[in-house]
Amino acid sequence: MATANEPPLLSYALEPKSISVSTPTKPSPGKLEIAAIADTPVYCDGFVIRIPIGTGEEDLTTDKTITARLESDNPSVPDAWPHEERLEENDTILAVHFEPNAAVQISAGTRLTLHIADFDVNEEIGTAHITITELTSPTSSGPYPPRTTSHEVNKTPPGFYLRNLTPDHIAVDNGDSVLLTWETSHGTNYRMYWDDLSEPLSINDTAWRSPALTRTTGFMLQASVNTRSGRALILHTLTTAVTVINADLTARDIAVNGTLDIGNGPGTATTNLGFTTDEHGVRHLPSSMTDGNRDTYYWSALHPKVDDWVMVDLGGERQITKIEIYFGATTGYTLPSCDLEYSTNRTQWHKHTTIPAGRTDYKSGAIAWTARYVHLKMNAAQGHRIAIRSFEITTEPCGATITPTETVIHTPLTTKGAVRIEGDLVVTGEIRVMNKLTAENALEVGENLLAKGHVTVTQPGKVLRVRELRGPVKQGGETVDPPINISKGTITIGTIYGAGPYPTVTIPAHLKLSTPGRTTTINGPVIAKGNVTIDAKSDTQPAADNTLTVGAALIAKSNVTVDPGADGRIWLKTGRFNADGPALFAGKVDGLFPTVTSATWEGTSYSLTVDADMIATVRNESSKKQFINAWSGGNMLFEIGLDAWEVATVPLRKGWTFQKRSPQGGTLYVWRFYVGAKS
Structure with a gap:
């Protein structure tokens, strides 16, 4: 290999890579050709080829003299380079030096061939390392340091092939x-x-x-x-x-750009008649009968005789509804009389019909079989081969079909691990989830969704429609947290079912009550990690519509918003209301305070006469420092400076003057909680 600090500027190839060893009675003449190729312009001041000599398995020859010459394929590069043979390292290395009279410019694309010949390979099987050293530089001014690489020559048994x-x-x-x-x-x-x-x-x-x-x-x-x-x-x-x-498929990752069909394939065709390869080299295999292409065809190798057969294996029992078979090729090769039969086990066959000789097609019409195997059994011999263009078996859908736009599952789906679906999943039967089912798009279940784990919908705007949701049940029959987790989508549920105490409904997203004519009553705790929004009722809705009644705690990790409307309410009968984030009320909150109002104060100053005892919460909505203060009887009671985005809560008495002072301008959000009757 090249030295780490001075890699070769030329690329090399050595031939042959293997060479036969000599025997005591028959020498094996050796010859090496080393090609040096310039990929870019190079200046060369010489080569040294070092050959290990001796009797060992790592030596090439015992000869201490050879013949050598250099050949160039470029007329501008001379090939009559002087060379000299020298023994090195106690006569264990034969070094062949090629030394031009002056540094030679080798243009890009030039090939130099160094020939080493007239030596006998030694008698020991092994590997000899031929070392090549070039004295090169990318510029004519040098320097020309030695740059070394090596190549192996395998010494093989005599006569090996x-x-x-x-x-x-x-x-x-x-x-x-x-x-x-x-x-x-x-x-x-x-x-x-x-x-x-x-x-x-x-x-x-x-x-x-x-x-x-x-x-x-x-x-x-x-x-x-x-x-x-x-x-x-x-x-x-x-x-x-x-x-x-029809190979099996095992893969770590698989990408299907079309349709993935599980359980609905055309089957595997086989026969005892062999197949023919035509004069163009085309192999007319049995699989041509089930490839979905009526322009290809199976062509037998043998002439049929009585009881010979052609069969399609569907891979499992299927409900067969129709069969169409297309016989012959462009030059004939139809079948003799044959019986169309079917079986579930290849032992007991059931005859459906006899197809007369010479037919070009057969169509069964509507049938109702349960079978895995369908075959044609010959009733007579004939003097020419047979051809079948297509053997088409139609069955009731089973298994599953996955396309880029939808997934259709025709059988019950049971999963004991997590399932993530990035497209639509349409199930005509029942889904049983033992662990977790995650749908990135719409999940529509026509029957029950029985989940012992969690079902998640993450795509915004998509809907999970469930006729009835049954959660995991404890040993005593008590239903624990329902297995439903909606992080971005919308959920429509007819019934949340649970025996015993009411379950906790956890929604790590936004809860929006906006369906006209609906009142939501939850008798257990509600934990919403997103916004809780109640839309304003329309003029056509009863006054009780669009209300949220919580019998226990309402815990919101984000905003709780009642959209503007005279009758927008959040009812807190018993329990408590916790808001970890800011609570935005555009309407009223009944039960905790008689009235809550909000306002936005702009500009450099704003003044307000306090009309009732209250608690005010103020937030600086600008990057500039602002101040709030309260006055009574001409005296300033307090002044508080608010840095950017800072929040302060202060008590206010009826008759005080409450104002803001903002030398640099800015916006304040002000919420006033009336703790007494508002005048």
């Missing part, structure tokens, strides 16, 4: 195997690799049958030999791949 790894089929049906064959000189170790598995082979093997394949599989055959030191030397590797039709 491994070639032509070939499967007997390049495509097989799911569950079939292939026979792999190869050519080799033998005498070495072999191992076959596929998927994440491997298997050692005998040194005399030239064929190997795979296990049953369920997905497209790559194979790698590797030959190796142990060196004298015990190191495994990889001699050669061959690869091939086999396609599996």
Whole structure:
């Protein structure tokens, strides 16, 4: 490898990468070609090729002399470079120096080839490292420091070869195997690799049958030999791949741009008649019958005889409602007389009808079968092969269908873990949630939603419609917190059901009571982590509409707002009202105070005569410091400075003057809570 601080400026390739060793009776002549390629202009003042010499597995040759020459493919770069051979490191390295008379400019794209020849490879199997040092600079003025890299040459057994790894089929049906064959000189170790598995082979093997394949599989055959030191030397590797039709799919992540159909597929077609590859190399496989394309066709390899068959396996019992079969190819190849049969187990077959010979199609009309297998059984032999363009079986929907716009589940959905759905989920049956169901979009349930965990809707504006919501039940039959969590969406529930004490309704979002003609009464606590908003009633609504009555605590983590309207109310009969955030009341609050009013004070000053005993809360809504003060009988009772966004609460008596002083201007929000009768 190149040194860390002086990487080569040229790129290199060495051939051959492997070379046979000599034997005591037969020397193996060696020859190396080292290509040096300039990707950018380079100035070169020489090369040094270092070859390990000796009898060891890491030495290339025992010869201490070789022949060497440099060849250039660019006429502007001379190739008659003087060279000299030198022995280094106690005669264990043969160094070949190529030294031009002056630094040579090598233009971009130039290829120099350094030839090393006329030596015999030693007799020891192993790996020799050939070191290449260049004296180069990006500029003509230098300097020309040594820049070094190395390449390996594997020394293989004499006469070794491994070639032509070939499967007997390049495509097989799911569950079939292939026979792999190869050519080799033998005498070495072999191992076959596929998927994440491997298997050692005998040194005399030239064929190997795979296990049953369920997905497209790559194979790698590797030959190796142990060196004298015990190191495994990889001699050669061959690869091939086999396609599996209707393959199983295992993936960490999967992206489906079209439709994902679970349980509604066309089935897998098989036959005992083999298949034909035409003169154009097209393989007319059984899968052509179920590919949804009537322009492709299955073409048998054999002429049919009595009891030969063609079958479609639906993968499980299905409710079959119609069958259409299209026979023949463009040049004929229709079927003899055959029986159309179906079965649930491939043991007991039920005959539906006999299809006469020579038909180009068959259409069943409406049928009602329960079956997994459908096949055609030949009643007669014929003197030509058969072809089938399409074998179409229509069934009642089952399983699930997922498209980019919706998810349709035709069977009960049971989940014991969290489920997150980013599109619409439409369920015609029942949903049972053991843990948590999260819908990023609309979740519509036609029947019951039975949840032992939590159901979450997060997309703004989307609706969860549930006919009845049943929460988890404690051992004594008492219903605990309902399993419903609406963080952004809207919930419409016919009934929140629970035996025993009333449950707590927790809404980590906004609670808005705005449906015309509705009064909301909650006999248990309400905890709202967002805003609680009650819209003003319309002129057509009764006076009692759009009221919120809470029999216990109302705890709001954010704003509680009553929209303007004469009859907007929040009723606090018993219990308490806690507001962790600011409480904005545009109407009235009955029960705690007779009246609450709010106002906005602008400008540099504002003055108000206090008309009743009250408590005032003031917030500075500007970045400028402002002051509030109170006067009585010509005397200032207090003055309080408010920094930006600061809040203060002060008591005020009837008859006082309450005012603001803002030298730099600004806005104050003022809430007045009347604790006595307002005059």
